[in-house]
Amino acid sequence: MPPGPGPASDAGGDPRTASNPIPGIRSAGGPVRPGPAKKGSHTPRYLDWDWWWDLNKERFLNLKSKKRSLDAQSDTPKRFGSTDGQDVHVTTRRIRAAILPTLKIGLKDPHYDARAAAVIALGKVGDTTWPELIDDIKSVLGDRDKRVRESACLALGILGAKVAIPDLREIVRNTTKGRGMVSSGTDDVLTRTRAFASVAIGLIGARVNLDNGRTMELLHLAQKKSKNHDLQVGPAIALQIIPNKIAIPGMLAIFNDPTKDLYLRTHIGVALGKVCAVSATASLVSGLKEEASFIQCSSAISLGLLAKREDRITVNNLIALARNAAANRGARNLAMMALGEIGSSEGKAFLNDLVLNGDPHDQRFASLALGVLGHKFGDENGETGRLILNAYKQSKSEAQKSPMAIALGLLAHEPARDVLRNDINRRIYQDLRGHLAIALGLLNDARALPAIRNLVKQAGDPDLRKRAAISLGLLRDPEAVEILRNVISEPAMSKPTLGAAAVALGCIGDRSAVNMLAAFVEKREKHADVTRAFAAVALGFLGDKDMIPILSRVREHSNYLVQTEALHELLAIL
Numbered sequence: 001m002p003p004g005p006g007p008a009s010d011a012g013g014d015p016r017t018a019s020n021p022i023p024g025i026r027s028a029g030g031p032v033r034p035g036p037a038k039k040g041s042h043t044p045r046y047l048d049w050d051w052w053w054d055l056n057k058e059r060f061l062n063l064k065s066k067k068r069s070l071d072a073q074s075d076t077p078k079r080f081g082s083t084d085g086q087d088v089h090v091t092t093r094r095i096r097a098a099i100l101p102t103l104k105i106g107l108k109d110p111h112y113d114a115r116a117a118a119v120i121a122l123g124k125v126g127d128t129t130w131p132e133l134i135d136d137i138k139s140v141l142g143d144r145d146k147r148v149r150e151s152a153c154l155a156l157g158i159l160g161a162k163v164a165i166p167d168l169r170e171i172v173r174n175t176t177k178g179r180g181m182v183s184s185g186t187d188d189v190l191t192r193t194r195a196f197a198s199v200a201i202g203l204i205g206a207r208v209n210l211d212n213g214r215t216m217e218l219l220h221l222a223q224k225k226s227k228n229h230d231l232q233v234g235p236a237i238a239l240q241i242i243p244n245k246i247a248i249p250g251m252l253a254i255f256n257d258p259t260k261d262l263y264l265r266t267h268i269g270v271a272l273g274k275v276c277a278v279s280a281t282a283s284l285v286s287g288l289k290e291e292a293s294f295i296q297c298s299s300a301i302s303l304g305l306l307a308k309r310e311d312r313i314t315v316n317n318l319i320a321l322a323r324n325a326a327a328n329r330g331a332r333n334l335a336m337m338a339l340g341e342i343g344s345s346e347g348k349a350f351l352n353d354l355v356l357n358g359d360p361h362d363q364r365f366a367s368l369a370l371g372v373l374g375h376k377f378g379d380e381n382g383e384t385g386r387l388i389l390n391a392y393k394q395s396k397s398e399a400q401k402s403p404m405a406i407a408l409g410l411l412a413h414e415p416a417r418d419v420l421r422n423d424i425n426r427r428i429y430q431d432l433r434g435h436l437a438i439a440l441g442l443l444n445d446a447r448a449l450p451a452i453r454n455l456v457k458q459a460g461d462p463d464l465r466k467r468a469a470i471s472l473g474l475l476r477d478p479e480a481v482e483i484l485r486n487v488i489s490e491p492a493m494s495k496p497t498l499g500a501a502a503v504a505l506g507c508i509g510d511r512s513a514v515n516m517l518a519a520f521v522e523k524r525e526k527h528a529d530v531t532r533a534f535a536a537v538a539l540g541f542l543g544d545k546d547m548i549p550i551l552s553r554v555r556e557h558s559n560y561l562v563q564t565e566a567l568h569e570l571l572a573i574l
Helices: 049-056 063-073 091-105 112-125 132-137 144-158 160-173 176-182 192-206 214-222 230-240 248-255 260-274 278-287 293-306 312-323 331-342 345-357 360-377 381-394 398-410 416-424 429-441 446-457 462-474 480-488 495-508 511-522 529-543 564-572
Strands: none
Touching: 049 331, 049 360, 049 398, 091 112, 091 529, 112 132, 112 144, 112 529, 132 144, 132 160, 144 160, 144 192, 144 278, 144 564, 160 176, 160 192, 176 495, 192 214, 192 230, 214 230, 214 248, 214 260, 214 360, 230 495, 230 564, 248 260, 248 278, 260 293, 260 360, 278 293, 278 312, 293 312, 293 331, 312 345, 312 462, 331 345, 331 360, 345 360, 345 381, 345 398, 360 381, 381 398, 381 416, 398 429, 398 511, 416 429, 416 446, 429 462, 446 462, 446 480, 462 480, 462 495, 480 495, 480 511, 495 511, 495 529, 511 529
């Protein structure tokens, strides 16, 4: 999918849309592009429910983890995706033998997107037991294209190489040594590259114990005034994903200081929730009432992570914000999602009422929030499922049905299977069909397989095909890999469709795809630039050492309505 919003206006205007030369390499899988409201909806795209879902869905789908767990539990000789009766799990040996050498070839590709995709994939596939990979990644820090240099910084973080921190610090600080690594040595390091390097330090800190000094250094960098928000927001994003709690008092002081930069306070506010700073709860409750919607949004996000189900004060304040028709729409959205994350009985009753009596926009977010609540706590799913299924049946708007379908999937409400399966075969608009496919995958409805396979095979909407392909993975369809291989081999395939099929193939994680994808990367004369780039992305997904990509820690629970240029790119990278 195209990238998320660019830097937003606190006044509520449409955020800037950054352009991507090839939609997909740095953007597929991210939220939809700002633009006209969807069919049946009058809400600006960046304020609708699917922005939140696209950035947070990985923790709910968790396709690779489910597949590997089932592989390990299976007693049958032939497992999902296997055509030879062998285990399809991508072993360490297989990664060394096939994926890594191919990605190293990709680092020298003449096309910048292929190089950028290859270096990110190297970070995903490799680990610190292979020290030579650090040199491989550092070899493109001085690439002629700034996007490749940024990707190389990020790849060092994704790899988790603690020994790379000194070099990343030099780049962040724009020292002579840092300039020598990523430029001619005289030109300043570009601001966005410095921001990416600071986030990379945070990604390393998410894997290994980052000492107090390094953590406090990020806090110091975040507070250092700059004309460019990225130089402060980059370190703030890093602090969101580092479990070290030494910086909490300093972060709380920043959040409570109205003279500090608004963008900095916004993303530090999110950090307080993501590092479980319970001591910040009272300040965040006060933040719900601040005039700046940026702060309201971040406060709601963090309270959803921090508040206990029995915390009535916090819950009532979130309900008040969600109910306030005069409040910023984005803040109201995130207050509803926070209520779903907290799971209190009062919050649930409020969300139920919105599904029954709210305006169409509130119904969409309230349904999704109830799905999150039921998925997280697993209580009373039958009652909530019946409520949402009834609302789904009664709705005449296809835009309304999509979040309700996803919610029913999250709730594992089995009575919804027949209804959703019947609808996916009707002539409905593509967005709904794609979300129905995901919902049926979550519901483990094997009877839906024929319809979902057809969606993958049909030429047309790439997002629909990608969602349908992911659904095949959720359903552990043994035919999925062959279907996707055929899609990739289509001679007149569009770039977005290629990206959707390649990424889905990587998500499914079948080892039989390694050779095919490797051939795309290595045989440059036979395959288009974008094909090689997407194949590198898919190899990164396929061989990722993490069950859930580590970059999801940046995306999930993010204040995606308040973006800088660097954060815009980060949320779009696969």
